[in-house]
Amino acid sequence: MNHKFIFTSLTxxxxxxxxxxxxxxxxxKYWETGDYVMAKISDPGSNTxxxxxxxxxxxxxxxxxxxxxxxxxxxATLEATGTWKKVGxxxxxxxxxGAGLFGKLTSKSAFIPxxxxxxYRGHSFRKGKKLxxxxxxxxxxxxxxxxxxVLFVGTSMSAGKTTxxxxxxxxxxxxxxxxxxxxxxxxxxxxDILAIKDVGADTVLDFVDxxxxxxxxxxxKYKAILKQLLxxxxxxxxxxxIIEIGASPLExxxxxxxxxxxxxxxxxxxxxxxxxxxxxxxxxxxxxxxxIVTGITSNTLAGIAMVERLCNVKAxxxxxxxxxxxxxxxxxxxxxxxx
Numbered sequence: 001m002n003h004k005f006i007f008t009s010l011t012x013x014x015x016x017x018x019x020x021x022x023x024x025x026x027x028x029k030y031w032e033t034g035d036y037v038m039a040k041i042s043d044p045g046s047n048t049x050x051x052x053x054x055x056x057x058x059x060x061x062x063x064x065x066x067x068x069x070x071x072x073x074x075x076a077t078l079e080a081t082g083t084w085k086k087v088g089x090x091x092x093x094x095x096x097x098g099a100g101l102f103g104k105l106t107s108k109s110a111f112i113p114x115x116x117x118x119x120y121r122g123h124s125f126r127k128g129k130k131l132x133x134x135x136x137x138x139x140x141x142x143x144x145x146x147x148x149x150v151l152f153v154g155t156s157m158s159a160g161k162t163t164x165x166x167x168x169x170x171x172x173x174x175x176x177x178x179x180x181x182x183x184x185x186x187x188x189x190x191x192d193i194l195a196i197k198d199v200g201a202d203t204v205l206d207f208v209d210x211x212x213x214x215x216x217x218x219x220x221k222y223k224a225i226l227k228q229l230l231x232x233x234x235x236x237x238x239x240x241x242i243i244e245i246g247a248s249p250l251e252x253x254x255x256x257x258x259x260x261x262x263x264x265x266x267x268x269x270x271x272x273x274x275x276x277x278x279x280x281x282x283x284x285x286x287x288x289x290x291x292i293v294t295g296i297t298s299n300t301l302a303g304i305a306m307v308e309r310l311c312n313v314k315a316x317x318x319x320x321x322x323x324x325x326x327x328x329x330x331x332x333x334x335x336x337x338x339x
Contacts, residue, residue: 008100009190010070012054014136023122034133039118046113052098056190069100072213080108091120099188134211145230147241149265155278160295173200180238184258185215186246215253268334273297276306
C-alpha cells in the first residue's frame with residue numbers, strides 16, 4: 001500500500017494504491033472527466049468533513065495531506081454544484097464528494113459546511129500514458145439485459161431511495177433469491193451500493209465500475225457506458241435487480257436515459273419523495289406512475305394522506321415494519337416472486 005497519498009473510493013477500481021505511478025502536471029486543455037489526479041489539501045473546510053476510502057470506510061483528514069481522486073462534475077439540488085471545467089489557472093478546486101470527486105465549486109447550500117479546498121499537483125501516468133478511471137475497466141461482451149427490475153427513483157437526493165432499496169433487498173434475500181444491486185446514475189459514493197451489499201445482495205455495481213466518477217457525461221458516451229454496465233449486471237443471472245437512479249431523473253445525471261434503457265424490465269417502481277407536491281411534479285413532468293411512494297413524505301399520516309389524495313398512488317413508510325406485509329404483497333403481484 002502506498003501511504004504517501006489518501007486514496008479515495010473513486011480509485012477502488014484501480015491498482016493505484018498497490019503499484020507505482022508517476023505524477024505529471026498537464027495543461028487544463030488536456031483534462032478530461034475521469035482523469036486520476038493528485039491534489040494537496042489547502043483548506044480542510046470543516047472538521048466534520050471526511051473522505052471515503054476504497055473499502056467504503058470514512059477517514060478524517062489533516063490539512064496539507066495529498067489526495068488521489070478523479071475529475072468530475074456534481075449538480076446536487078440540496079448540497080453543492082461544481083465541475084472540473086471551471087478550474088482556473090490557480091489550479092484550486094474542491095472535493096465535491098467524499099469519494100474524491102474533484103472540481104471547482106460553483107454553488108452550495110448555506111446549510112452545509114464549507115467544502116474541502118485542494119490544489120492540483122499532477123495527473124497520474126504510467127509509461128507516458130495518462131491514467132483515467134476507464135484505464136482500469138475491462139470491456140465485457142455486451143448481452144441483452146433481461147433481469148426483472150425493482151426500480152428506485154427519487155424526487156431529489158436524500159429522499160430515502162437507498163434506505164428503501166435496502167429494505168426491499170433484504171426481503172428478497174430472506175426469501176432465497178439471487179439479488180443484484182446497482183446504481184445507474186448519480187455522483188460517485190461507495191456507501192450507497194455497499195448499503196445494498198450489507199443486507200445480502202449477491203453483487204453490487206455502479207457507474208464507477210464502468211469508469212465514471214459521476215453520470216454527468218455526454219449523453220451518447222453515457223449510453224455506451226450504460227450498455228456495458230447493464231451487461232455486467234446481466235452476466236450475474238440474478239432473479240431480481242434492485243436498481244437505483246441517483247438524484248432525480250429530471251437532473252442532469254442521465255437518469256432519464258437509464259430508465260429508458262431498462263423500461264421493458266421494470267416490474268415495480270418505488271418513488272422516494274421529499275414531499276407530496278414533489279411526487280405530483282415528478283409524475284407530471286416525467287410520466288412516472290409509481291407503484292409505491294415512500295421516503296420522507298411518508299413519515300407521517302398527513303404526508304401519506306396528501307400523496308394518496310393529490311396523486312392517487314399508494315404511499316407506505318417502508319421503515320415502519322407494520323407496512324412489510326403490504327409491501328410483500330405489492331412486490332409479489334408486480335414481480336411474481338413469492339416473498
